[in-house]
Amino acid sequence: MTVEEATPTAAPLATPVPAPAPAPASAPAPAPAPVPAPVPAAAPAGIxxxxxxxxxxxxxxxxxxxxxxxxxxxxxxxxxxxxxxxxxxxxxxxxxxxxxxxxxxxxRTARTETPGAATGLLPREVTGGPRALRGLGCALLPGALALGAAAGMPFAATAAALAAVAALVWPGRAAGGRFPWLAHLLAAAVAVWAAHRYGTALAVALALAVAPGHVAAAAYASRARRRLAASRALEDFADGARPLLAGALLGFTAAAAGAAAVAGAPLAQALPLALLLFLTRLLLRHGAHRGPLVAALALALVPFPAAAPAAAAGLLVQAALALSRASAHARP
Incomplete structure (x- = not known):
């Protein structure tokens, strides 16, 4: 019997089986997802x-x-x-x-009273009544004085020139503030100085041009007011107002040329001065600034042949800019 046979064979080692893991404790149920709040509807435009x-x-x-x-x-x-x-x-x-x-x-403006019937679309000087009659009388007065000057009455030429200035450049909405009468005094000086330099015929021509100037200015104001009532934009009004100004200037220039022919005054002196005074009237009546007016009238006093045409050209540029604004045609 060999040793190997006597020694018993060892039993194989058993592999340990891991104990089953304890069952986990019951986990809490997941919280429900938050429901999004309803989005409010868009507020009306007024809100x-x-x-x-x-x-x-x-x-x-x-x-x-x-x-x-x-x-x-x-x-x-x-x-x-x-x-x-x-x-x-x-x-x-x-x-x-x-x-x-x-x-x-x-x-949206609260008012305590209703405007009267006299406040319509037309300017006050063309709506009739005593004021219109006074304006027409002032426009005819220089012509009457001019007849006296033509008849040889002493000082009638100077009186006609002063009356022409008073009727052409009567204070409008530009009156007031510092030195309100400076433009009017300079206009009177221009007319008297021109009558002194060029004689009685020029004073008579300026005086005869007053009545056509009054009519042309009133018609221009009325048409510009109607144009303003029909406009829906400032650019639209400006585009329509410039032809109205050109028509008024052409009509007055033709009338002033006729007055100069009747009086026997040379057109080269009469037309620039008449146009200068007419533009001064328009700008003053429609509330323009007095600075350019004073500068132009002071230039016309310079004893130089081209002074009056240059002054009239300067006022023509200012009138084309200022009178194309809607604010120039509001009531005084």
Whole structure:
């Protein structure tokens, strides 16, 4: 018997089986996902305007005096333009142009009285009544004095020249402020100096041109006011106002040429002076600044043959710019 046979064979080692893991404790159920809150519907335009502030109300408060004095939306539109508000600015107030913005301002302005029937679209000097008669009488007075000058009455030429200036450049909306009468005194000096230099015939020609100038200025104001009433944008009014000014100037120039022919005055001296005084009347009556007027009238006093034509040309440029604005045609 061998040793290997005597030694018993060792039993194989058993592989340990891991104990089953204890069952995990029951986990809490997951919380339900939060339900999103309903999105509120968009607020109406009126509510959004009140929430963000009412810009038209702020503008109404800023220009309350203008809105309370106005008798129609056109005056408000002209006043807004004078304060620098254009159609592009009106878009910030949710309006397509200044005219629609003025209509809202006019509708939202509280008034204690209704404007009278005399406040219509036409300017006051062409609506009839005593004021229109006084204006016509002042326009005819220089012609009567001119007849006296032609008859050889002493000092009639100077009186006719002064009356012509008084009738042509009577104070308009530009009167007031510092030195309100400076432009009128310079206009009188221009007429008297011209009559002294060129003789009685020139004074008579200027005096005879007053009545046509009065009619041309009144007709221009009336047509410009109607154009303003029919316009829906500032650019639209400006495009239509320039031909009206050109027509008024051509009509007056033709009448002044006829007056110079009747009086026997040379056209080279009579027409520039008559046109200068007529442009001065238009600019003063429509509220233009007096600075360019004073400069042009002072230039006309220079004893140089081209002084009066240069002054008239300068005022013509200013008139083309100033009288194409709606603010120039608001009532005084």
């Amino acid at each position: 959004r305007r009140r929430a963000a502030g009412d810009p038209v109300k702020a503008l109404l408060h800023r220009h309350r005096d203008l809105c309370e004095r106005a008798v129609d939306p056109l005056e408000i539109a002209a006043g807004l333009e004078a304060h620098g508000i254009t159609d592009r600015t009106a878009a910030r107030f949710r309006h397509r142009d200044v005219f629609s913005l003025a209509e809202e301002l006019y509708a």
